[in-house]
Amino acid sequence: MSPPSPAQAPVAYEFFAGGGLAGLGLSGFRIGFANDLDAMKAAAFRANHPETPFRLGDVWDITLGDLPGRPDLMWASSPCQDLSLAGARGGLKAERSGAFWGFWRLVEGLQAEDRGPSAVVLENVCGLLTSGGGADFSAVCEAMTRAGYRVGALEMDAALWLPQSRPRLFVVGLKCADHLASEGPAQPFHSPRLIRAHARLPQSVRDAWAWWRLAPPSQRNGDLASVLAPEAEWLGEAETERLLALLSPLHRQRLEAIRASGERRIGAGFRRVRREGDQRVQRLELRFDGLAGCLRTPSGGSSRQYVIKAAEGRVRIRRLTGREAARLMGLPDDYRLPDRDNAALKLTGDAVAVPVVRALSDQLLLPAVAVQTRALKPRATASRA
Ligand SMILES: C[S@@+](CC[C@H](N)C(=O)[O-])C[C@H]1O[C@@H](n2cnc3c(N)ncnc32)[C@H](O)[C@@H]1O
Known part of the structure; x- marks a missing residue:
């Protein structure tokens, strides 16, 4: 079967988009809308994805009218400073991480207008599993469950794909995707701490829980030496x-x-x-x-x-260097980084590793939205902003 043309491809909205690394991993999707409030990252996003409608500003300032058509997927890499095990913990109620709820009200608003997505993803640090004594993870899963998604999470370390140790949590809510779930947790993506966090969830969430099935790559793509610039x-x-x-x-x-x-x-x-x-x-x-x-x-x-x-x-x-950091995130060398090395390091240090998103996209998100799209046919294609 030939791949869909860009106009027919399922549509994803990319929130907290930074330099657009999630979108690069979402191969098979067309990014119909992207948002971030950082001007430096916005410039990098636009330089690399000039065709994508990008809105610079606070997620809380976006209205439903700003969002074109009906997306198949809404992706959020919301800020993690307050949840990071490396930082002080304020939890999802703290101002920065609270931005997730600015995203979530848009998911709910689109659903109320009958144009909600069939897939939602929150990417965050693994500290989300335990911040607030587990209350933050529970709140996110409950919100997805209440909105009619089967919810599950995966702890994925970019080190399986790339020479960088980067464990991250992906909370994935899908509709029409029972066939993508396993009977129970499976290694390596259902880690012991995720299994413990799942056990602490309210019964209503565990009833809607899915252990999403995902195969790890057969091997890592090179080691640290393979990304280094000989001239540095x-x-x-x-x-x-x-x-x-x-x-x-x-x-x-x-x-x-x-x-x-x-x-x-x-x-x-x-x-x-x-x-x-x-x-x-x-x-x-x-x-x-x-x-x-x-x-x-x-x-x-x-x-x-x-x-x-x-x-x-x-x-x-x-x-x-910034270019080496970009390679450690799975960015190709033709990705246009900011000129200042510190800005390039900020952009990459905040981002999500491209091949990890690609694995989620190929094995879970695309198959899930394909089922939903068939169920909804005929449907209006999302138009560009
Ligand atoms: C963890 S980074 C995600 C980066 C992105 N996934 C990437 O791969 O480059 C979180 C992003 O959220 C943005 N952000 C933080 N608060 C925001 C808000 N209230 N509205 C919109 N964007 C926000 C930051 O500028 C940052 O780029």
């Missing part, structure tokens, strides 16, 4: 020594062992503030398992990632 410059000696002075005794020992072996090894390093006794200490932490650590937005030096090279008894360090 190493830091000078003084800066290198200053960073190496931040190693904990254990990490120093590991690096010394590698250095002493004379082996050529590429690793990743990131600065973290750790509590040691009653002190908070800035540390450089290293990994040599072929993966980068989870990319974050560079707000303050602590989240910046480094490349470490040990070869012939010498250790060199440099900052990860």
Whole structure:
């Protein structure tokens, strides 16, 4: 069967779109509307997707009249700062994460006008499973259940596809998709902490719950060394020594062992503030398992990632570049990044990994909306804004 032409393709709306990485993974969908309030990301989105109607502004300012036609899928990568295990926890009621509800009122509003989507996705950090003692996860699942979706979640680590450790939670609500659910949880995407969170959900949600079926990729696409730019410059000696002075005794020992072996090894390093006794200490932490650590937005030096090279008894360090970060998110090299490296790192550190979205799209979302579309025929195609 030949793929649908863009005009016939199912339509997705991309909320909290950033640089549009979710949309890139939603192959097979046409993005009929996208929104984000960050001007730098909006510029990158428009540069890469000039044909997509993009609205710059707060999700709470969008009205139903701004949304064209009937979407098949509504995707939300809502802000996670308040839910992140790495940050202070305010939960979904906190102002930033609360933006999810600005999105959700639009889903409900479209449903009331008989143009609601047959699929909804919330992408977030795994801290959503436990923030507010589980109340936030429960609230999201209850909202989807009340709106008539079968709801299920998957914890997906981008490291299965790409050389970056990046576990993320995807809460997926689908209509007409019983055939896409398994009898019970299955590894690797129904993690022990997801199973525990499911057990804490109210009975009404568990009745509508689905363990969505998804196959992992057969292998990862390369290791950290495979995304590195050979021309990037190493830091000078003084800066290198200053960073190496931040190693904990254990990490120093590991690096010394590698250095002493004379082996050529590429690793990743990131600065973290750790509590040691009653002190908070800035540390450089290293990994040599072929993966980068989870990319974050560079707000303050602590989240910046480094490349470490040990070869012939010498250790060199440099900052990860924006282009390398983009490759770690699965972006092709023709993706137009912002000129400033810090902006490129912000865009990529906030984003969702493209091949993870593609796996969800191919195995769950497209099959689900295809069933619904057949059930609804004839239907009006969403027009562009
Ligand atoms: C986790 S990032 C998602 C990035 C996106 N999925 C990507 O792949 O690039 C969350 C995004 O939500 C945007 N955002 C935060 N609050 C918002 C609001 N009230 N209205 C619209 N966008 C908002 C931020 O600018 C940020 O780009």
